Amino acid sequence: MKFGWMILCVMVLAVFTSACSTQTCGKPDVCDTGTAAYPQFTDDDVSTMTTKLDGLAGIKPPQ
Numbered sequence: 001m002k003f004g005w006m007i008l009c010v011m012v013l014a015v016f017t018s019a020c021s022t023q024t025c026g027k028p029d030v031c032d033t034g035t036a037a038y039p040q041f042t043d044d045d046v047s048t049m050t051t052k053l054d055g056l057a058g059i060k061p062p063q
Contacts, residue, residue: 041049054061 051061
C-alpha cells in the first residue's frame with residue numbers, strides 16, 4: 001500500500017512540474033519584452049545626482 005501511494009505522489013508531482021514547464025505560468029517571456037531592466041536617467045537626473053554627490057564629497061561646483 002505504501003508503494004502505491006509513493007507512485008501516486010511521484011506521478012502527481014511529475015504532472016504538475018511538466019504542466020508548468022510547458023507553459024509560462026502567467027509570467028511573460030523576458031525575451032519578448034522591450035523594457036529596460038533599470039530606469040533610464042535623464043540629463044536633469046544625472047546633473048542633480050552629480051551636484052548632490054559632489055556636495056557630499058566636498059567638491060565645490062565649477063565657477
